[in-house]
Amino acid sequence: MQTEIIPAESSFHNAMTEPMPVVEIFSQGDEIVTGQTVDTNAAWLSEQFVLAGFHVSRHTTVGDRLDELAGLLREVAARADFCVCTGGLGPTADDLTAEAVGLAFDRPLECDPEAERQIEAYFTRAGRDMPRANLKQAMLPGGARRIDNSWGTAPGFALQADRCHFAFLPGVPFEMKNMFLESVRAQLGLYWNARPLRLVTLRTVGIGESSIQERLESVDFPDNVRLSFRTGPLENQTKLLFQPDVPIERLRAFTKQVAQAIGSPVFGIDGLDEDPGDLLDVIGRGMTRESHRLSVLETLSCGQVASRCAGAHWFIECTVVRDHVQALAKLGLAGPSLLEKSALLEGAASLAQALRRQAASDLAIAQLWDFDQDLLAERSSVVNVYTALAATSAVYTDHCTVGGTRPRKQAVAATRALDLLRRYLQGIL
Amino acid sequence: MQTEIIPAESSFHNAMTEPMPVVEIFSQGDEIVTGQTVDTNAAWLSEQFVLAGFHVSRHTTVGDRLDELAGLLREVAARADFCVCTGGLGPTADDLTAEAVGLAFDRPLECDPEAERQIEAYFTRAGRDMPRANLKQAMLPGGARRIDNSWGTAPGFALQADRCHFAFLPGVPFEMKNMFLESVRAQLGLYWNARPLRLVTLRTVGIGESSIQERLESVDFPDNVRLSFRTGPLENQTKLLFQPDVPIERLRAFTKQVAQAIGSPVFGIDGLDEDPGDLLDVIGRGMTRESHRLSVLETLSCGQVASRCAGAHWFIECTVVRDHVQALAKLGLAGPSLLEKSALLEGAASLAQALRRQAASDLAIAQLWDFDQDLLAERSSVVNVYTALAATSAVYTDHCTVGGTRPRKQAVAATRALDLLRRYLQGIL
Structure with a gap:
């Protein structure tokens, strides 16, 4: 069921010849499967993977049931190459992720002394006594690598099981996002030759999507740029997703051409120099x-x-x-x-x-x-x-x-x- | 892989003796697995199932790839009793749900003449010519039962495959919700003895969750009522989920007791008589x-x-x-x-x-x-x-x-x- 060492020759992905890895996202929590919470983590993570040049094949959510969790983890381990799991790392009885991982992959939980020290330090900084329950968060599946959490109490962890590299992160969006950007994104690059795409966003007000499309009819879009739109209550966005092989000068020149075609409704452009913020x-x-x-x-x-x-x-x-x-x-x-x-x-x-x-x-x-x-x-x-x-x-x-x-x-x-x-x-x- | 007829003795669920059905929700769409759209349909559907007395065990999302869709449909057919699928019923080339169902369960698509008539009528009402592409929406998997859509162009459909009753609905939330409430919810009751829970929501402003909890310490909560909270920017909600066996007089009396304990911050109560709306x-x-x-x-x-x-x-x-x-x-x-x-x-x-x-x-x-x-x-x-x-x-x-x-x-x-x-x-x- 598990492989500890990745053979050296398979640990580097050559994007020209090898197929892209199968990536999945997995969210845990009764609050999601009962509809109390809308899962925004999965959408955010998906966007990060797309920008990093990967294709997410599946999102799955299960509730706080040990057997369902362990079963799903085994399924994912057999079919995916990389999986980010969010949620279920808290101190309460229904936070079961570490236990489920231990059960699914036969890795009994062990106390990580450094995790314990960090959790205690978090409460000391906050000037509060640490509840005993929080010690549970230092119990990680055997052989797992700790992912430090500088934004909350629950450390994450990473491990490989079967063909899949797993990263387990807390469900709190603020902690999850920071830990993904700080630790997990770089980990991806250890196994596969990620070729990050470059996203440039033209932000507009006072013009609808169909009018933008009309104005862009005169622009000749090359094959290595993908055009998409996002319509919101406060602004509309025109997104240009550039393939990694587009030189920066070409990217700048093409963005300028698109901005000129849209005209004065463009109030700012994200993804080039300093982002301008909102209107x-x-x-x-x-x-x-x-x-x-x-x-x-x-x-x-x-x-x-x-x-x-x-x-x-x-x-x-x-x-x-x-x-x-x-x-x-x-x-x-x-x-x-x-x-x-x-x-x-x-x-x-x-x-x-x-x-x-x-x-x-x-x-x-x-x-x-x-x-x-x-x-x-x-x-x-x-x-x-x-x-x-x-x-x-x-x-x-x-x-x-x-x-x-x-x-x-x-x-x-x-x-x-x-x-x-x-x-x-x-x-x- | 498929069973057309449900044996009469298994088509009625006795909640006292039989296990509850395994319910899953499945969302289709590249816009979800790439993070362009947050899937709010899954949360809404989950809440409907909980209220109807069911437990949702899993949400899954895949993109617009025929093999991934068909593979997932076969998995769900083998492990779930009921599944609502949203998305992928539109007129464009990346709307693949019907085709994937045909492939997964060996049911070649057939034109549903009534669906074709309804789609044509929709465009006539809107005073527009029907694009040829929309005729695709009348092609349903062989043996599927049409689910009428009075709110848009794409009809849904229902069928059974392996152990699972599937309902396929459009991804547009407004159409999906109406079709679920009009057609699918009742269908659930055909197969299982749904015992709907009753949700009463006390809506408050000017008081936080922890203060509400303090005021409720004096209230003795019986086992057949579940208490939860939802905190929002404009109001906080105290939710009482009553088991089906609670008599209505008892439910009213207990709600009154809870409302009195919270006091003047309660501006209205949903789920009893006419809902009061927001502040x-x-x-x-x-x-x-x-x-x-x-x-x-x-x-x-x-x-x-x-x-x-x-x-x-x-x-x-x-x-x-x-x-x-x-x-x-x-x-x-x-x-x-x-x-x-x-x-x-x-x-x-x-x-x-x-x-x-x-x-x-x-x-x-x-x-x-x-x-x-x-x-x-x-x-x-x-x-x-x-x-x-x-x-x-x-x-x-x-x-x-x-x-x-x-x-x-x-x-x-x-x-x-x-x-x-x-x-x-x-x-x-």
Whole structure:
């Protein structure tokens, strides 16, 4: 059932001639098989393996039953070359992973003195007495190699059984991720010639996936780049996965070509130099650099611009009202022309200017919409959103239509307001 | 490999004497094994099985490879009694589930004329031409029973192979959930004497899990009730899972006892009569019933009270400022005593009253905090939050301390403000 030594000639994978290893991910825990917890560890690990140039063939989850665990471990040992297992390393009675490994592969548990020392040190640092139960976490299957955990109490461990190299990590995502990156990823490279792919992500707001695809029709994609999209509530991402053989200059030039094809909706690019962070990080750097201060008047987005700016030193104040009539009254503006629906873009501009004068800020954003609760609630209807940014030198405006559910319309309105500010700061208005 | 007819004597499960069936969940899709998508279907299905009185022993995911799919289907057929499979029923080339089932169990695909008619009708209703590729979705493995899909194009199907009853459903969560509830859940009852558990959920805000546990120490939990907790950013839930043999009067009485032990943090109870919805639903009913209107002044929560009220007809306006000095200036209040940190609760009360007078609302909430950016950023530090609700008859105040990350502190502050309103509306202030 077990092989301790890997023959030297099989320990190095030549990607040109040998088949790729079979990789599996295995999650343990009743909280997962009863549906109490969604398993996000498996998705994260899968992505790491893809980036490292491997193919994950299977995810499996079982609960806290010793026989089911041991049975699954034997199955995996017989069919996979590498397996990361998460969960079941805690101090309680239903944490059974080490015991199951001992049972499956006939390796009785032994106390690892260094693991015991580390667990005691963890509690000493935290200023707490160590519960006796935690000593259980120092009991590792015979012959296993300890994987240190600098982020929590449970050490992980690695061992080989049958054809499979196993790495056992805690289920707490923060600990698991750090231990994978620090210890397990490098271990992969000991056995197989990993040829890491390179992922470049173009981050956009204010443009949908289908529009991005249209803009990319003019770009000639080589065979060694894979294109994919990820759509989220706050931004859309265009992902370029480059094969290992693409030279860095070629990668940079191609990324630039793709960014130019998409145009101004690209607010940042991950995976090249320093990652830019999200839209608020990009805005925050611009606001800090220029010592700007911002005031906001929201309608449709109903506090979402403010809450996305939470914690920013450059964010001064925000007023949330329901519609343009209330907005005009609030800022002491009047004039029948500003109350016309046809003049809402002009109205937003006047409001932004008034807000800029009244508040202690050099930048002000005001946003209005064609206040119609029926259109707002109806998923298939669109509403008009009018945004204005008043700066020292000029007022910039933006008009768009937004569809979808009410929460989507409100989130998109907030993003449009912030993106107008981003484009101002990046000098592309 | 396959059995078409279940012997009559084995088709009914006597929960007292027979072992429970082995249930598995199987998800298909490259987007899952590459980590592009987190599999939330498996968690949802697991919870449904637990509620129906079954034990899920395993989740498995494989990508879009015909041999891996067929191999896994044969494994499951040999070891499980019931399996729900999601994904791989779409019209594209990488949707391989039906083909894999045909291969695994030697059942060549056949066109299901009714499925074809339903797919055509779906496109007619949507006013679109049916792409040829969608006809593929009408090809089902020989002998399979169609599961109608009233929510999308892909029909599901059910069949038995070896010892296992399989149900194949689309991977789109909305379609999958509806089809499971409409067709698959009832099918379970055909083969086993399902004894559904009853889940009652006490929904709370403003109290942590450990405090709830302390308050429940006085409650004597019988063996036929299982207690669990779910902690979320917006509310904490105390879950009571009752065995099928608990009479409804006993269940009601025990739930009442638990609710009384927890006390005023319980804002609603799911699973007894009509579900109350979330905190905003409960508040919305109270505001509508009393024709109240609300204005808000936020500091720490920075727009989160407003954004959680988005779309509510009773929500009038909100002002977001950084600290008490700015808040007092904004509402035209002054007086050095109100600027003292020791008088922030009094300050919040004055602000709420002023806001109530100035705005067109009969209720006003104002919230202040001991404006200290260092404490805010430090995870291990707590900040003080002072909330006041001004109503026609009186001003109600609330003081609490909040710890954790900056986003957590801000979210908890928003929840405290809304919960003060909830308790006012429920008459428990």
